[in-house]
Amino acid sequence: MENLHKGHRKRVKAKFCKSGLGVFEEHEVLELILFYAIPQRDTNELAHKLIKKFGSVKNVLEAPYELLMQESGIGESVALFLSLFPAVWRYCRAKTNTKLNLCDRNGIIETMISKFEGKQKEELYVLCLDAKFDVIAMDALFEGQSGAVEVSWEKLVRYVVINNVSSIALVHNHPNGVPVPSSNDVFFTRELISILKPLNVRIEDHIIISGTKYISMREMELLDDT
Numbered sequence: 001m002e003n004l005h006k007g008h009r010k011r012v013k014a015k016f017c018k019s020g021l022g023v024f025e026e027h028e029v030l031e032l033i034l035f036y037a038i039p040q041r042d043t044n045e046l047a048h049k050l051i052k053k054f055g056s057v058k059n060v061l062e063a064p065y066e067l068l069m070q071e072s073g074i075g076e077s078v079a080l081f082l083s084l085f086p087a088v089w090r091y092c093r094a095k096t097n098t099k100l101n102l103c104d105r106n107g108i109i110e111t112m113i114s115k116f117e118g119k120q121k122e123e124l125y126v127l128c129l130d131a132k133f134d135v136i137a138m139d140a141l142f143e144g145q146s147g148a149v150e151v152s153w154e155k156l157v158r159y160v161v162i163n164n165v166s167s168i169a170l171v172h173n174h175p176n177g178v179p180v181p182s183s184n185d186v187f188f189t190r191e192l193i194s195i196l197k198p199l200n201v202r203i204e205d206h207i208i209i210s211g212t213k214y215i216s217m218r219e220m221e222l223l224d225d226t
Contacts, residue, residue, distance in 0.1 A: 008042075008044075009035055012028065012031065012032055012035070013032070013035075016032060026051050026056060026057050027044070027047040027048050027051045028047070029057045030043075030047040030050060030051060030057050030060060031043045031044050031047040033057075033081075033082070033085075034046060034047060034078070036081070037077065037078045037081040037082070038078060046073045046074070049071070049073070050071065053071070060082065061082055061083075061085045061086050061118075062086050062117075062118035063082075064120050065079050065080065065083045068082060068083070086117065086118040089117075090114055090115060090117060090118070099134060099135070100127075100134070100135040100138070101132070101133050101134050101135065102127070102129055102133040102135065102169055102204055102205065103133050105216075108127075108135075108169075108171075108207070109207070109209070109214055112125065112171050112173075112207070112209055112214075113209060113211075113212055113214075115140075116173040116175070116209055119173060119175055120175055121143050121144060121175065122143060122144055122172055122173055122174065122175060123140045123142070123143045123172060123173055124140065124141060124142040124143070124151065124170065124171075124172040125138060125139065125140050125141070125170070125171045125172065126138070126139060126141050126156065126159060126160070126168055126169075126170060127168060127169040127170070127171065128159075128160065128163040128165040128168055129165055129166075129167045129168060129169060129204060130165065131166070133167075133204070136163065136165065137163045137165075139159070141155060141156060141159060142155075142156075151188065153192075153195060156192070157195065157196070157199070160196065160199070160201055161199070165201065166200060166201055166202065167201060167202040167203070167204050168196075168201060168202075168203055168204065169203070169204045169205045169206070169207065170189065170192075170203065170205070170206040170207070171206075171207045171208075171209065172185075172206075172207075172208060172209075173208070173209050173210065174208060174209070174210040175210070177210055178210050178213070179208045179209055179210040179213050179214050179215045180208070180215065181206075181208055181215065181217055181220070181222060185206070185208065185217075186217070186222055189203065189206045189217060189222070189223060190223070190224055193223065193224070203223060204218065205217065205218040205223075206218070206222075206223065
């Protein structure tokens with residue numbers, strides 16, 4: 001009986017070269033990706049299984065590494081390969097950003113949405129600002145499970161002092177919820193205001209992002225630093 005899989009990879013690649021991904025089904029897109037992670041095995045069945053489990057190519061690529069590792073047919077190298085796609089996309093998005101200024105709220109929000117895209121844990125970014133509110137340094141200093149980010153006051157203060165700024169902004173994400181500040185968010189921010197006040201460092205805002213939505217604690221009058 002003729003081997004139905006003979007030349008299959010070559011045909012799929014040719015289809016992509018001729019027409020792009022627009023003519024592909026979800027499982028075909030994932031199958032093509034898997035060609036390069038699993039060179040010696042049929043990937044069609046695995047692609048179907050992953051789409052059924054996660055719902056879409058996007059969801060598969062954004063799935064946590066640890067969750068991918070639980071799937072039969074996926075080893076360490078395959079899980080890492082799939083996890084690279086959203087990570088590389090975020091990296092490229094970050095590299096194409098122009099200079100950020102806190103007064104340009106849309107620019108700040110767009111940049112931070114791209115940084116949080118696909119993240120399953122909360123991350124807290126500290127944005128160091130100069131006198132014109134230009135962002136001169138920006139790093140994710142802390143991460144943790146939702147609502148349970150452990151913060152080292154010493155590390156945070158050291159970061160601010162090293163960058164020698166008089167104001168900062170905070171941005172963190174709510175991966176699985178809505179951009180509404182929790183009581184812990186409010187307490188943490190007000191505590192930090194008290195810690196930084198003797199250093200003459202002001203918190204200009206604390207922005208919370210969930211998906212494409214966000215809130216500003218400054219606009220909600222929750223910073224209590226007057």
